[in-house]
Amino acid sequence: MFPETIETERLRLDPRWPETVDLDDCYRICSSDPAIDEVTEHVTWDPHETKKETLEFLERGRKRWEDNEAAGYVIRPRQGEDGAGEIAGFGGFSVDWEKRTATLGTWLRKRFWGRGYSGERAAALAAVAFEDLDLALVTVSHLPENEQSRRAIEKYVDRLGGRREGLLRNHITFADGSVHDEIRYSITQKEWREATN
Structure with a gap:
């Protein structure tokens, strides 16, 4: 159901599998x-x-893919980019089929x-969500204090026609059990089509 390889101008995404x-x-x-520690702070x-633990992370990626719950990818720069072929990070989206919604997520190594x-990566995954899967909505969130993610998300959400929705209080739970607020953005299929066509 999900594309096994996605290539953009500078990136190649392959499934997050062992x-x-x-x-x-x-x-x-x-x-x-x-x-x-900076990467995992937010x-x-x-x-x-x-x-x-790493093997379980990769196996979970394959299981969620096979169950049509999520498309997780390893992100690598393509030939000609600094660090070509290296793991730059991971990203993808989970799908709520009833709500016809994909939720984006990613993390990159600091050097990238x-x-x-x-x-x-977000533009390529939004295209998959809307064109291949005919979903109605793509969402993405960040912690209020994560300024770097805020800047990146605001830039691509605006370019893709979306908007900031607002603050979701006590919305996400971390591995240590702590609960955090998130700021959520969304892009509808209609907004995306108007912005990209």
């Missing part, structure tokens, strides 16, 4: 990559403590920040 992601490389990145997971990859 067969497509090197376990040792992924574990090193998810446990001790430079600035991993996401729901903590740096991985064991290789088993500031290149516009988040927006490029």
